[in-house]
Amino acid sequence: MSNYHIKHLEEYFQVYRKSVRNPEAFWEEIAEEHFVWRKRWDNVLSWDFKKPEIKWFEGAKLNITENCLDRHLPTRGTKTAIIFEPNNPKEEAVHITYRQLHERVCRMANVFLDHGVKKGDRVCIYLPMIPELAVALLACARIGAIHSVVFAGFSSNALSTRINDSDCKMVITSDGSFRGTKSIDLKGIVDKALEECPGVENVLVVKRTGSEIYMEAGRDKWLQPLLDEAYADCVAEIMDAEDPLFILYTSGSTGTPKGMVHTTAGYMVYTAYTFKNVFQYTENDVYWCTADIGWITGHSYIVYGPLANGATTLMFEGVPSYPDYGRFWDVIQKHKVNQFYTAPTAIRALAKENLEYVEKYDLSSLKVLGSVGEPINEEAWHWYNNNVGKKNSPIVDTWWQTETGGIMITPIPYVTPTAPTYATLPFIGIQPALMDENAKEIKGNQVEGRLCIKFPWPSIARTIWGNHDRYRDTYFSAYENMYFTGDGALRDAVGYYRITGRVDDVIIVSGHNLGTAPIEDSINEHPAVAESAIVGFPHDVKGNALYGFVILKETGESRDRENLKREINQQITEHIGPIAKLDKIQFVSGLPKTRSGKIMRRILRKIASNDTSNLGDTSTLLNPEIVQEIMDNSL
Numbered sequence: 238m239s240n241y242h243i244k245h246l247e248e249y250f251q252v253y254r255k256s257v258r259n260p261e262a263f264w265e266e267i268a269e270e271h272f273v274w275r276k277r278w279d280n281v282l283s284w285d286f287k288k289p290e291i292k293w294f295e296g297a298k299l300n301i302t303e304n305c306l307d308r309h310l311p312t313r314g315t316k317t318a319i320i321f322e323p324n325n326p327k328e329e330a331v332h333i334t335y336r337q338l339h340e341r342v343c344r345m346a347n348v349f350l351d352h353g354v355k356k357g358d359r360v361c362i363y364l365p366m367i368p369e370l371a372v373a374l375l376a377c378a379r380i381g382a383i384h385s386v387v388f389a390g391f392s393s394n395a396l397s398t399r400i401n402d403s404d405c406k407m408v409i410t411s412d413g414s415f416r417g418t419k420s421i422d423l424k425g426i427v428d429k430a431l432e433e434c435p436g437v438e439n440v441l442v443v444k445r446t447g448s449e450i451y452m453e454a455g456r457d458k459w460l461q462p463l464l465d466e467a468y469a470d471c472v473a474e475i476m477d478a479e480d481p482l483f484i485l486y487t488s489g490s491t492g493t494p495k496g497m498v499h500t501t502a503g504y505m506v507y508t509a510y511t512f513k514n515v516f517q518y519t520e521n522d523v524y525w526c527t528a529d530i531g532w533i534t535g536h537s538y539i540v541y542g543p544l545a546n547g548a549t550t551l552m553f554e555g556v557p558s559y560p561d562y563g564r565f566w567d568v569i570q571k572h573k574v575n576q577f578y579t580a581p582t583a584i585r586a587l588a589k590e591n592l593e594y595v596e597k598y599d600l601s602s603l604k605v606l607g608s609v610g611e612p613i614n615e616e617a618w619h620w621y622n623n624n625v626g627k628k629n630s631p632i633v634d635t636w637w638q639t640e641t642g643g644i645m646i647t648p649i650p651y652v653t654p655t656a657p658t659y660a661t662l663p664f665i666g667i668q669p670a671l672m673d674e675n676a677k678e679i680k681g682n683q684v685e686g687r688l689c690i691k692f693p694w695p696s697i698a699r700t701i702w703g704n705h706d707r708y709r710d711t712y713f714s715a716y717e718n719m720y721f722t723g724d725g726a727l728r729d730a731v732g733y734y735r736i737t738g739r740v741d742d743v744i745i746v747s748g749h750n751l752g753t754a755p756i757e758d759s760i761n762e763h764p765a766v767a768e769s770a771i772v773g774f775p776h777d778v779k780g781n782a783l784y785g786f787v788i789l790k791e792t793g794e795s796r797d798r799e800n801l802k803r804e805i806n807q808q809i810t811e812h813i814g815p816i817a818k819l820d821k822i823q824f825v826s827g828l829p830k831t832r833s834g835k836i837m838r839r840i841l842r843k844i845a846s847n848d849t850s851n852l853g854d855t856s857t858l859l860n861p862e863i864v865q866e867i868m869d870n871s872l
C-alpha cells in the first residue's frame with residue numbers, strides 16, 4: 238500500500254488525517270507491511286503521559302538487525318550498505334555491501350558475546366566516524382546489548398560520567414582519530430576516563446591511526462585479531478518491542494546529562510518511515526548525512542533509518558574544511574550523492590568561503606537537501622538553495638530532538654512547498670500544540686507559544702536511564718497530558734511552523750545542545766572563581782556562542798585576567814569538551830538576582846547580545862545597581 242511512501246500534497250493531508258484519527262490502525266498497518274517480526278504484537282499502543290508510560294507494539298518480538306540486514310540479503314546482498322569516505326581524500330573510499338556488513342556485525346557480536354556481554358548489558362562506544370562505529374551499534378543490537386555512544390569529541394570527564402551513569406561494562410574505542418590535519422589520542426582519553434570507572438571490564442580497541450598507545454593487560458585488546466577469529470554468523474537475540482535499544486545522552490538545563498532511553502520496535506518503525514519520506518529515498522540513491530553517529534541524527538539517519546530501508550548510506554570521517562572548503566562538494570560529486578543532510582552551522586561556515594569551492598564541482602546528482610540541529614536563518618537557507626541545490630533541490634528543514642528519536646516537523650520534498658526558516662508541517666502521526674503562559678493551548682493560526690506534542694509517536698524516548706522522575710518532571714509536568722519540547726514556535730497563517738529556539742537554559746551552539754548548568758559548574762570549580770552565569774549570544778557561524786559572566790573570589794582579584802580566561806576555557810575543555818568553550822568572558826562584581834536568588838538570565842542575554850534598549854521589568858531584582866555596572870563593561 239502506498240501509505241509508506243507519500244508522493245503528493247493531497248496524499249500527505251489524507252494520510253496525516255488518517256494517522257491522527259486512528260493512530261493505532263495507522264501505525265499497525267505500517268508496522269505490518271514493512272518490517273519483519275518474530276512475533277506479532279498483542280497491543281499497538283498503550284500510553285499515559287502522567288506516569289509517564291508509553292508502549293508501542295507490546296508483545297511483539299523482533300531484532301532490529303534482522304530488519305536492517307538479514308532481510309535485505311536475498312535481494313540486496315551485493316548492494317552497498319555503507320560508503321566510507323576517509324578523512325584523507327587520498328585514502329581510498331570503502332564500499333561495504335549488505336552481505337559484508339551482515340558478516341562484520343555478526344563477527345563483532347560474537348566477540349562481544351565472548352567477552353561476557355549479555356542481553357541488557359550496556360556497552361559504551363567511543364569511536365570516530367569509521368565503519369566500526371556503525372558495526373558496533375548493530376553488533377550490540379544483534380545480541381540485545383544496549384549501546385551508549387559517546388561523541389568522540391567529549392572529554393575524559395564527560396566520558397566517565399556517562400560510562401558510570403549507565404554502568405557500562407565494556408568500552409569500544411580506537412587508538413586515535415583523524416580530524417583534518419589533526420589526529421586525536423582517543424585511547425589516552427579513554428584511559429584517563431577509566432581511572433574513574435571501576436565497572437568497565439574490557440576495552441576493545443580499533444586500530445585507526447597506528448599511533449603508539451598504552452594497552453592495559455587483562456583489560457585492553459585489539460579488536461581486529463578477535464574479529465578475524467570470530468564466527469561469521471551470529472543468531473539474533475529475540476527482543477521484546479519495548480526492550481531498550483540504546484541510551485544517548487543529551488544536555489539538560491540542570492545537572493548531569495540525561496541518558497535518553499530508546500526502545501526497539503517503535504524506534505525502528507518511525508525512523509524507517511520518516512527516512513523514506515523525508516528524503517524521498519528510492520532504491521539506487523546514495524544518501525549522505527554529515528552528522529556524527531555520536532548524536533541522535535547519526536543514530537537515526539545514518540544507521541537505523543537508512544539500513545531499515547536497504548539504502549546506501551555514506552559515512553564521512555573528516556571535516557568540511559579539509560583539505561579545503563570544497564570537501565563536502567567534492568564528496569557529493571565523487572559518490573554522486575542524491576540526498577545530502579547537514580547542519581546550518583556547517584552551511585554558514587562554508588558560505589563564508591569563496592564561491593569557487595562550490596562551483597568547481599558537479600552537484601547535479603542532488604535531489605534533496607536537508608537541515609537539522611538548529612533554526613536555519615534566511616541567508617543560509619538561500620545560500621544553500623542557490624549554490625548547492627541550484628534552486629532544483631527542495632530543502633527539508635527538519636525539526637526534532639534526541640528525545641523524539643525521529644523527525645517531527647518537516648517538509649516532505651516535492652510534496653510540501655518549502656519556505657525559508659519554516660520547518661513547515663507536522664510529519665505523519667505528529668500532533669503539535671502551542672501553549673501559552675497559563676498552560677492553555679493556543680488554537681488557530683498566526684500564533685506563537687511553547688511547542689508541545691499531544692499524542693505519543695512510536696519513537697518517543699521512554700525514560701531517562703535510572704531517573705524516571707526526572708523524565709516526568711522535564712517533559713510531562715509543565716503541561717498536562719503533553720510532551721513539552723523545551724522549544725518555542727510560531728504557527729503562521731497557513732499553519733506552517735517555525736521553531737524560534739529554546740525557551741529553557743539549553744543553548745544550541747553549532748547545533749550542539751549545551752546546558753548552562755554543567756558549564757557553570759565547571760567554571761565554578763576554578764579556584765579563583767566564586768560564581769558564574771552563562772548565556773548565549775548570536776554568532777554568524779555557530780548560531781549562538783557562549784558569553785560567561787564570572788565573579789572572582791578575593792584571591793582571584795589579583796590574577797592576570799587573560800590568563801584566567803585561558804584557564805577557565807581549559808577547564809571547560811577538560812570537563813565537557815572544546816565545543817563548550819566560551820567566546821567571551823566578562824569579570825563582574827555581582828550577578829543580577831531575583832529575591833528568590835535566581836540569576837535573571839533574561840537581562841544577561843540582552844547585555845550579551847548588545848540589545849540593552851529595553852531590559853524589561855527589573856523590579857524584582859535584589860541588586861538592580863549591578864545591571865549598569867555589567868552594561869558599562871560589557872564586551
Ligand code: 6R9
Binds near residue numbers: 532609640
Ligand atoms: C535532532 C537534534 C534538539 C534541539 C531542539 C531545537 C534544535 C533541531 C531544528 C532545531 C530549529 C530545526 N533543533 N532541529 N531548531 N529548527 N530544524 O538536533 O537533536 O541534539 O537533541 O537537539 O535542537 O532546539 O530542541 P538534539
